[in-house]
Amino acid sequence: MLxxxxxxxSTPVGYGGxxxxxxxxxxxxxIAKKIFKPxxxxxxxxxxxxxxxxxxxxxxxxxxxxxxxTYFPKPFTYTRExxxxxxxxGSPVTLEEVVRLGIKAGARMANPGEFTLRAYFxxxxxxxxxxxxxxxxxxxxxxxxxxxxxxxxxxxxxxTASFRSQIIQLLSLIEAxxxxxxxxxxxxxxxxxxxxxxxxxxxxxxxxxxxxxxTLAEGTTLAITGRANVGKSTLFNSLLERERAIISHYPGTTxxxxxxxxxxxxxxxxxxxxxxxxxxxxPADKEAIxxxxxxxxxxxxxxxxxxxxxxxxxxxxxxxxxxxxxxxxFLFNKIDLPQKINKSKLKREGKNHPFLEISALKGTNLEKLxxxxxxxxxxxxxxxxEVILHLRQKLLFEEVLESxxxxxxxxxxxxxxxVIAEEIRKALPLIGKLTGEIRADEVIKEIxxxxxxxx
Numbered sequence: 001m002l003x004x005x006x007x008x009x010s011t012p013v014g015y016g017g018x019x020x021x022x023x024x025x026x027x028x029x030x031i032a033k034k035i036f037k038p039x040x041x042x043x044x045x046x047x048x049x050x051x052x053x054x055x056x057x058x059x060x061x062x063x064x065x066x067x068x069x070t071y072f073p074k075p076f077t078y079t080r081e082x083x084x085x086x087x088x089x090g091s092p093v094t095l096e097e098v099v100r101l102g103i104k105a106g107a108r109m110a111n112p113g114e115f116t117l118r119a120y121f122x123x124x125x126x127x128x129x130x131x132x133x134x135x136x137x138x139x140x141x142x143x144x145x146x147x148x149x150x151x152x153x154x155x156x157x158x159x160t161a162s163f164r165s166q167i168i169q170l171l172s173l174i175e176a177x178x179x180x181x182x183x184x185x186x187x188x189x190x191x192x193x194x195x196x197x198x199x200x201x202x203x204x205x206x207x208x209x210x211x212x213x214x215t216l217a218e219g220t221t222l223a224i225t226g227r228a229n230v231g232k233s234t235l236f237n238s239l240l241e242r243e244r245a246i247i248s249h250y251p252g253t254t255x256x257x258x259x260x261x262x263x264x265x266x267x268x269x270x271x272x273x274x275x276x277x278x279x280x281x282x283p284a285d286k287e288a289i290x291x292x293x294x295x296x297x298x299x300x301x302x303x304x305x306x307x308x309x310x311x312x313x314x315x316x317x318x319x320x321x322x323x324x325x326x327x328x329x330f331l332f333n334k335i336d337l338p339q340k341i342n343k344s345k346l347k348r349e350g351k352n353h354p355f356l357e358i359s360a361l362k363g364t365n366l367e368k369l370x371x372x373x374x375x376x377x378x379x380x381x382x383x384x385x386e387v388i389l390h391l392r393q394k395l396l397f398e399e400v401l402e403s404x405x406x407x408x409x410x411x412x413x414x415x416x417x418x419v420i421a422e423e424i425r426k427a428l429p430l431i432g433k434l435t436g437e438i439r440a441d442e443v444i445k446e447i448x449x450x451x452x453x454x455x
Contacts, residue, residue, distance in 0.1 A: 002121060005031060007102040008110035009095045010454035016090030021098045022454060023084045024115055027106055029071055032084040034058055034105040035098060036069045047073045055088060055098060058105070065094050079115055080122035113451025117444075120436060127436030127447065128157045128393070134451050135217065135389055143266040144216040147387050156386045157435060159206070163199055163400070164431045167424060170195050174421045189411060196408045196424070203401045206388060212379040213389040215300075219261060219268035220377045223296040225323075226305035227315050231333040235305065235360035236260070236273035239370075257295055264370045267378045272299065293322075301377050302328040308357070309337035312346055320349050329376060330355035331369070336362050392443070396434045403427040 005025025011018065023032060029045065038045070038053040045051055048070070055065040067088035077083045088094060103109060111117075116133055119125050125133075132151030139145035151157070170192065224232045240260050257274040272295050296302055302323045306316060330350055332343055336359040347355060356372060358365045381387060388394055407424040432438035 002118060004108045005106065006110035006114055006118075007031075007099055007107040008115075008454040009099060010085070010115075011090060011095075013092070014090075015092065018087055019090035019092075019095045020454075021086045021088075021095055021102070022115065023086075023102065023107060024077075024079045024081045024110075024118060025107070026082055028082045028084040031102055031105045031107050032069060032071075032086060035101050036067060036086060037063070038069075039066075045069065045071055047071055050087075055086070055094075057097075057101065059101070064097070065089065065091075075122075078124070079118040080124050081118060110453055111448075112453050113448035113455060114453075116451060116455055117448045120444075125152075126157050127444070128160065128434065129154060130436075131390055131393075131447060132156070133455070134447075137452070137455065140219065140268045141216055141263070141266040143381075144389070147213075147216070147389070150386070156388070159202075159386055160431060160434055163203060164428065166195065166199050167404075167427055167431075171421055171424060174417050174424075178417055178421070192420070193408065193411055196404055196411070200401065200404050200408065203397055203404070205382065205385060207394055207397050207401060209379075209381070209385060209387040210389075210391075210394040212381055213387045214391075215267055215378050216387070217389045219270050220301065221270045221272065221299045222301050222303055222373070222377070223272045223274065223299040224303045224305065225274060225296050226319065227307070227313070230305040230307040231360045232305055233273050235303070235331070235333065235358075236271055238360045238363060238366055239271060257291060264374045265378075267374060269373060269377070272296075296323065296326075300327070302326050303331055304328055304353075305331045305333050306341055306346060307334055308332045308339050308341045308343070309334045311340050312342050316346065317349055320346065320353075324350075327377065328353045329372065332357045333360055335359050335364060392447075393434060396430055400427045400430045400434075403430070 003025075005023060005027040007021065007023045010020045010022040033045070035055055035058070036051075036053050037056045038051050043051060043053075050068045050070045052068055053066070054063040055067050056062075057064050065088050067086050070085045070087070072078075072083040072085070074080055074082050086098060088098070099109070113130075113134070116125075116130050120127065120130050129152055132148045136145055136148035136152060139148055174192070224236055226232055236258065239262055257272055259270055259272050261268050261270045263269075274291070274295055304319060304323065306312070328350070330346065330353055332341065332355065335357045343355075354372065354376065356365060356369055358369060360366070388397070403423060403426040407420050410420045410423055429438055433440060433443075436444070
């Protein structure tokens with residue numbers, strides 16, 4: 001597979017000023033020469049220099065586009081193979097024809113992420129860096145883009161290598177004291193415990209960073225819920241700053257759910273507008289309420305709306321109790337109308353849940369609401385700390401942590417050094433899986449299938 005020369009469009013699908021077709025492999029330049037002819041005859045195609053020319057249709061024996069060709073010789077390339085980039089106008093039909101001609105000339109269409117896969121197989125990057133490349137391409141915020149850039153530069157890989165180095169150093173000292181007792185190399189249990197604790201604390205912080213990473217990479221899902229006609233759709237529209245949901249004074253207008261995303265500072269929030277959770281009067285209402293409860297249960301947080309112009313009801317109290325274990329914000333809506341609700345009673349029932357008084361219709365306190373949402377649902381990044389963006393990484397770091405915690409427990413309970421070392425040693429192959437040093441084909445396939453074809 002690595003012996004093939006691959007080709008693909010590297011720029012986004014659609015029309016643009018510039019489009020790029022990329023080749024990688026030993027035959028990249030010979031294949032490109034069949035399609036590209038320099039403007040000046042007898043021009044030598046030299047490395048790392050863009051050459052102006054025309055694209056040649058060797059089947060029709062005619063030129064069809066002007067272009068630049070840049071040749072990148074191995075090993076100092078993205079894939080560590082010979083690479084060629086052909087830049088022309090960003091016409092989809094032209095770019096597709098270049099690829100078709102390239103395949104006719106001996107290249108193979110690249111698979112999703114195959115350029116980056118080759119960079120990984122050739123040892124230019126590890127799996128953590130490969131994941132970060134795709135994260136940077138798909139970043140939904142500048143903050144996530146900066147985190148991904150740092151990981152492409154190897155910051156997370158270096159941190160992981162540091163954990164591995166500390167564990168190996170500890171194991172070497174333990175095993176040296178076991179193998180050569182006469183050399184007086186015995187490592188005190190206090191020092192062993194201190195070393196293990198240091199690594200444990202660092203990995204714990206990394207695992208905890210996933211809550212921020214998930215928020216940045218996937219966004220935060222917030223379910224707007226409450227009784228019928230409390231203003232859920234009005235709030236939904238007001239936050240979106242456009243009329244997305246149908247609004248009516250009649251209860252039960254919303255029978256299906258709507259999902260839309262908004263950006264608050266550096267984070268994406270997905271808002272779900274749903275049917276009012278109240279007593280159903282129609283079979284469709286019953287199904288809508290059921291679906292609303294499911295969506296709310298699986299969301300990252302709840303915006304629980306109350307109609308301040310009406311007295312609180314048993315249904316309001318039931319909703320507070322139903323979602324008491326989720327991260328929730330109480331919103332007392334319709335403060336532009338005469339107030340009848342007993343806010344103190346609902347606050348007491350909600351205990352520690354924060355609250356805000358708003359008017360979704362008039363826009364009162366909506367900017368303040370956005371600030372509270374960001375503060376409540378987007379964790380802080382510790383200064384200088386790396387952030388993990390993938391569940392795969394989090395789960396493997398948790399397994400490493402579990403192995404070290406078990407080793408620490410065995411140490412504290414007085415087990416022999418051989419038993420302690422055996423438990424701690426389990427962390428090493430897990431770190432190998434994190435960086436891709438130990439390859440799991442199904443994991444590698446899943447990671448690179450997320451990439452676009454030209455990367």
